[in-house]
Amino acid sequence: MKKVFFIISLIYSVACAAQINTNLLMSNMPPATMIDWEVKKETITFVIINQTGAVLRVLVKAELKTSDGAIVATTDLSRAEVMTVGPAGLVLSAKDVVPLDVMVFNGRFRTSLEKTGKLPSGGYELCVQLVTPADFRPASAVRCRSFTIAGFQLPIPTMPVHEQLIDLEKARTTITFRWTPVVPRPNAPVRYRLIVFEILEKQTPMQALRSNQPLLTTDIVGTTQYIWQHQLPFGFLPVHENINESSVDSTYIINGRNAYGFIWTLQTFDQLGRPFGDGNINGDGVSEPNIFFIDRRREPLNRTKTPARIIYNIQ
Amino acid sequence: MRGLLIKLTSILLVGSFAILLSKVEAQVTPVAGKRNGYRINTSGTMGVSYEHYGLITNPDGWSGFTPRKPWNQVRFNFSPRMQFGENFSLPFNINFATTPTSSLGPYSGIRKQSFGQFITNPMNSFGLNPKYKWAELQLGTQYLNYSDLSTGDIGVFGGGFDLRPGTFLFKFFTGLSQQGINFFTGPPQTNGAYQRNHWMASVGKAKEGKYELALNFVKGRDDINSVDSVPANIKPQEGFTMSIVGKGYFNDGWYFSAEGARSIYTKDLLLPKDSSRVSFKPFIEGRTSTVRDYAADASIGKKSRNFDIGAKLKFIGAGFQTPGYPFMMPDRLDYTLNTRFNAWKDSTGNYKMNVVASVGQRVNNVSKTTQRAKQFIGNINWFTQFDEHWNLNVSFNNFGFQAPGGLNPFGIKNVSNDFGISPSYTWNNEKMVHLFTLTYNYSNYDERDVITGNITSNNTHMALLSYIPTFLLKEIAPDFSIMYFLNKLPAFRMTLITLSSGLSWSALKKKMNLRGQLQYTYSKTNAFKNNNNLIVSASSDWRISERVTWNVFLSSNYFRYGNEIIPNNANYLESNVRTGLQYRFGN
16 A cells, blocks of 8 residues: 555655746845845745646755865755645745755854854855645656855955045145955946045044945946045144144144045945945945045145044044 | 933033033133132133035036035034132033034934934934042043944943042943934935934043053844844944953053954844854844954053154954944954154254155955955154255155956056155245245055956146245245146146145234135146136134134136036135134133
8 A cells, every 4th residue: 555655655756847948047146144035036046847737745955065066055854834725837046946054064064153143155056946845745857956155245445545644735636546356356347436525523434425425436347446536625723733842742644624534435335336245244245444634734734643543532 | 212311411510511511611811710618710702603615616516526514514512621729620522513414324404304313313422521539421422442343433422420449440421322213215315313312331440651451342233123124234233342452652652552353243243143143142142144253462562762663553454343443444454564753863952864764564354264465664754964065865665566466367456656755945044934845756556457467557746846935024825836737647638737826924912813825726637628716715813802703715717617517617715704702711
């Protein structure tokens, strides 16, 4: 009797498999951060076409391997959610195909995921198959797609150097910005949005970044340098406010008083205009900002000592 | 509970404000008052300023230049500090503006704010810090810096305390850094954000200028139910960071500081709990999106009048994230060595030479989850005062960035070299001091194409001559400069020539400082017709009375393109008017 049941089940499974078509579409370079897979909907699309005419209940079995065949993760089918596929079929995304709470990761991949949330860079293959809920028998053909994890890192502002004090005369017409490129280089060119904010008196740099209207917002493609012709009316301190007549130590740079302060950052976008924020804490592709100052003290007073401290004078 | 806290804090702020206003009347006399046996002193400032921005583009409707300030903005500040006797002080820090202008972060694009959003908008601060001896109550907006790896960047609106009995310290603060903001398609688009609650605490022992040892705890958690809609890329998050920090300062100028921190961070609170992920109950419970990692920094060095040396090391693990520094970039190791020294004594015992230098390296992707990239930074600034007439400043800055090719035939290799030399000549007579400065800067930036291996060199030359005469017997101070700037790279050449002159002078027996500036720039790109730019600005600071100052600033920027853009001869006129009154409390 058991044999008969087994044979009937097998025939049913094969018949179902023949009548359930699936298609796995996957980005060839998904984000390294796995929770971003569900945000970027194009990362995984798994299409189920049900030609049986009946409503089917299935599980999605996924197996993630490295390109040399080592198992990275598999679905724990005992905890997987049962999917109901009607005659109209079903389209699934990453959160259904590789749900992080159901996938069981192995070895160093588990360590990496727990520590960083990322898969290590390299070549991978994802294989997906539908199985029956009760006994996990195949209900569709196995679909596999290869992909590469690049693990991009956002650009880092480099020039002006963090907390650099620039002579007013040198910055009167232009200020040159440089930054590191996205690493490794993506297949399609990225767009760097250079954003510069003035730090007003009684503001901290982060306040300025989070609340001010930027003085400069410009998009740059293909290079990591921008020469800003700012057209700002920079001026020395009025003669009687020069620092030697002030009660403040001349080695102090006080934002909004003897220096103009600025905070600048880059927001990176992919070729479709979406924030390029692989693993970026806020998901907005914004890099850690830098600060610089334009010295309003007249020469040669501004050269006598290195500024010992920067004061944001927020009160 | 949190709403109640905000209401209580607001009531306390308003109440204190009312008390202060009742005192101000009594404090307008320059001498401190004495009431009920207490000596009351008030210092600090308050004021209001208005700023107008105008932009006219030609042809009408041309969008080649976008406004860079709000059309109208009014800012208020109210920062008095009341001192009651020797032991009790009541400082206020109230700053706010009428028009929200955020373009980055949670408040980006917001135009109409609720009262709660206005109060917690990073543009505005409403803070009150009453202090009695060693006990400080912190109310309203506070920018608290506990340490470099725990919290320090974010303004939080709420309540807490900072107690320092003897050499002990106990700190606690809780509040909101952002209100819930719904996504709005715009224009302008509002990104939206979850309400973020913060808790922070610190326990330790410290003696100012001697040592500090503290344990810090910081937690941030988004309220999932605080908004109706946010974009898919914004996830509710939760983070908990613990750190231990130690600092020591010694009599001979030596110092050290070190901090070690561990973070547990949930990137998406909507994902289910996962017992296999790290937890630290009751502060944070692991979910499938929870990561944990470490960070550390250390510095050691010596500071003295004529010689400083210091070394710094900073490691941020790939999974390290803390709610107190929302833009901190993880997965890196930085180390730098800095020095400053004075040398070459003159006959009066003063040093003629000052050198400041630093060298360091930053390694990105330390976790090896991806390609490792290295960044080298070195710079030196060398100033020498040869005699009473001549001085020379030389600077050099090198920056290199390298990453292996990976999938590309060539690796990334960007190298930047900047060299500057600037001699100055000063001479004077009984009436005037003349200062001539010549500056030359050469900047080279090489970028390698990772597909072809070709290197693009971007070269910049800048020459600047400035003349600053100082009239010893007159109240005027003019300055003049001319600058030539050339930027060249293959098939591109841009030239700029800038003429600039400023004049500042004192009037009304030094009660009024006036300043005017005129600047013209000629610019030309390749064979296109040249562009012209004229900037005019004027400012006045008038001390109307002992306590009241009136500031006015006017500027205008006219830019006219040649034919490098379409439409040809497009131009714009930017204008800016700022005026404000400042009242100074106390003596």
